[in-house]
Amino acid sequence: MLVKGPCKVKTIHLLTSYDDGSGRSQQMSGLEEIQQSLRSHGVTLNIEFSSSIHDREIRFNNGWMIKIGRGLDYFKKPQGRFSIGYCDLDLRPCHETTVDVFHTKHTKKM
Template identity: 70%
Template sequence: MAQTRVPGMETSAISILKRAVELDQTSRFQEALVCYQEGIQLLLDVLKAVKDDSKKAQYREKITSYMDRAEQIKVRMNKLKEEGKYHEQIKIADRATGFSYESLFKPYIREELTEVWVEDPYIRHVHQLYNFLRFCEMLLKAKCNVKKIHLLTSQDEDSSSQQQSAFADIQQSLQSHNICLDIKYSPTIHDREIRFDNGWIIKIGRGLDYFTKPKGRFSIGYCDYDLRECHETTVDVFHTKHTKMT
């Protein structure tokens, strides 16, 4: 590895590990664990490239410290999961950025994930339909083996043909990727919830529609949801082995 790449990797590692510590201090343990793991890997890559023995010793000390903390978090989370008591709350502030679907859901997606349930009454209007499409795209890009997505939503009485046409297109597109989209409607649905068959349950106060309207089609955040401002909302994350999937 070229020595010229070391400063850049070190800067990235410091930034990611700083974020890990911030998340750790606010009890956002699952997100913190992901950041610790990414930052540690970068430091390990730096360690391989460094030639100076004193610097190697410093890096090893830092890596050991972060690895110990990551292991402590992992043990704590596994204990809570085993007891069915795991709960993490993420508060998204008004106008906050950095909360794309990838950023929010990635920590809870594993390779064994095969089935997803989405309950959201507001997948009706064009921007909400695009939100759902982006959620599906996120699952396709993630390291998992999703084969079926269940959507429970309400029917748009004013533009039902537009809604149904959009869903038909999404279904057909997902089918080409060997994913089945099962859609059901409920006139009384109110709760917003996303469930993974690996035990994770994510409840978002505003459902998938927690992004503000972009200022224009050519404004920052229009395409990249990590740069899109959010409405204030709360995300509750649970894990249980006894979730009844319906």
């Protein structure tokens, strides 16, 4: 979405928590892959970890902020490699979650 449209976002700040147990290395390699892919399109992804948050938070340098209740894994796994939605996430079913979208001019710093 960021690299397809006429978006002016150059920096993304992601605040998340570490996966528990053995999923941590998979989490780190996935985030590093996203970071490198965004970098090739001129977008910097800064990642910060917190052990005290539940919701994940993404902040863009244009003032928009997104909070996702279940983190970035809200898509359900496809049934197979040839299933609708395997490559196009717009067609993939989602897990139930809450997504809040704010602009910083309408929020207070705490």
